[in-house]
Amino acid sequence: MQDxxxxxxxxxxxxxxxxxxxxxxxxxxxxxxxxxxxxxSGAGKSxxxxxxxxxxxxxxxxxxxxxxxxxxxxxxxxLDLRERMGxxxxxxxxxxxxxxxxxxxxxxxxxxxxxxxxAEKTAIALLDRVGLKEKANAYPSSLSGGQQQRVAIxxxxxxxxxxxxxxxxxxxxxxEMVGEVLExxxxxxxxxxxxxxxxxxxxxxxxxxxxxxxxxxxxxLERSSPDDMFEHPKNDRAKDFIGKIIGSV
Numbered sequence: 001m002q003d004x005x006x007x008x009x010x011x012x013x014x015x016x017x018x019x020x021x022x023x024x025x026x027x028x029x030x031x032x033x034x035x036x037x038x039x040x041s042g043a044g045k046s047x048x049x050x051x052x053x054x055x056x057x058x059x060x061x062x063x064x065x066x067x068x069x070x071x072x073x074x075x076x077x078x079l080d081l082r083e084r085m086g087x088x089x090x091x092x093x094x095x096x097x098x099x100x101x102x103x104x105x106x107x108x109x110x111x112x113x114x115x116x117x118x119a120e121k122t123a124i125a126l127l128d129r130v131g132l133k134e135k136a137n138a139y140p141s142s143l144s145g146g147q148q149q150r151v152a153i154x155x156x157x158x159x160x161x162x163x164x165x166x167x168x169x170x171x172x173x174x175x176e177m178v179g180e181v182l183e184x185x186x187x188x189x190x191x192x193x194x195x196x197x198x199x200x201x202x203x204x205x206x207x208x209x210x211x212x213x214x215x216x217x218x219x220x221l222e223r224s225s226p227d228d229m230f231e232h233p234k235n236d237r238a239k240d241f242i243g244k245i246i247g248s249v
Contacts, residue, residue, distance in 0.1 A: 022218050037215055038214055066162075088152050092145075096139065107155070144177055145172060216238075
């Protein structure tokens with residue numbers, strides 16, 4: 001249902017001590033949309049993403065997921081709602097003492113009470129999907145960064161989320177590994193996964209996003225289609241940022 005609002009953010013602000021990191025952020029993410037959030041370092045992009053599933057608690061404002069304001073729910077309700085949102089970080093956060101397969105099986109067994117056999121079947125199917133089925137019994141330390149990040153994506157998908165949040169998923173990777181991770185994300189987008197992606201990969205944003213949101217100084221200063229954002233940005237900060245990065249403005 002393309003027009004269903006999955007995430008609604010209303011007047012979101014976040015302070016760390018006396019520092020305003022997010023200032024009156026508003027936005028809507030609809031089912032099946034891919035939103036790419038771009039902007040300079042220190043803009044508040046990662047904090048914004050972490051507020052969407054309350055890894056960071058907003059100072060004020062609302063974050064609604066499927067109509068429920070996450071800032072006013074019990075801990076149990078929040079955990080239940082978080083299960084429906086997958087998150088992939090810059091650092092892969094895999095458990096080093098577990099095989100790739102066990103990394104994927106852990107949460108479905110513990111949280112969703114899936115049987116071991118079902119969890120294993122799901123995990124192997126997901127590893128196949130990200131091109132790493134042959135690494136099922138390997139340990140994370142034996143994998144490249146790109147492979148570890150693909151495992152991290154598969155692990156998030158093992159919970160069968162409705163939304164995927166990506167926090168600069170390629171920024172810790174060597175350049176030659178970036179493409180393999182973006183390819184998996186592109187496939188997810190093609191399959192209709194709702195995604196919010198904080199990224200420095202402008203090519204990905206340009207080709208995959210439905211909307212691009214430009215953040216600077218704690219505000220969303222502009223949001224538009226990729227073509228408009230990269231070819232005809234209106235905000236001066238956005239023009240300056242995009243001009244420096246891709247030199248086409």
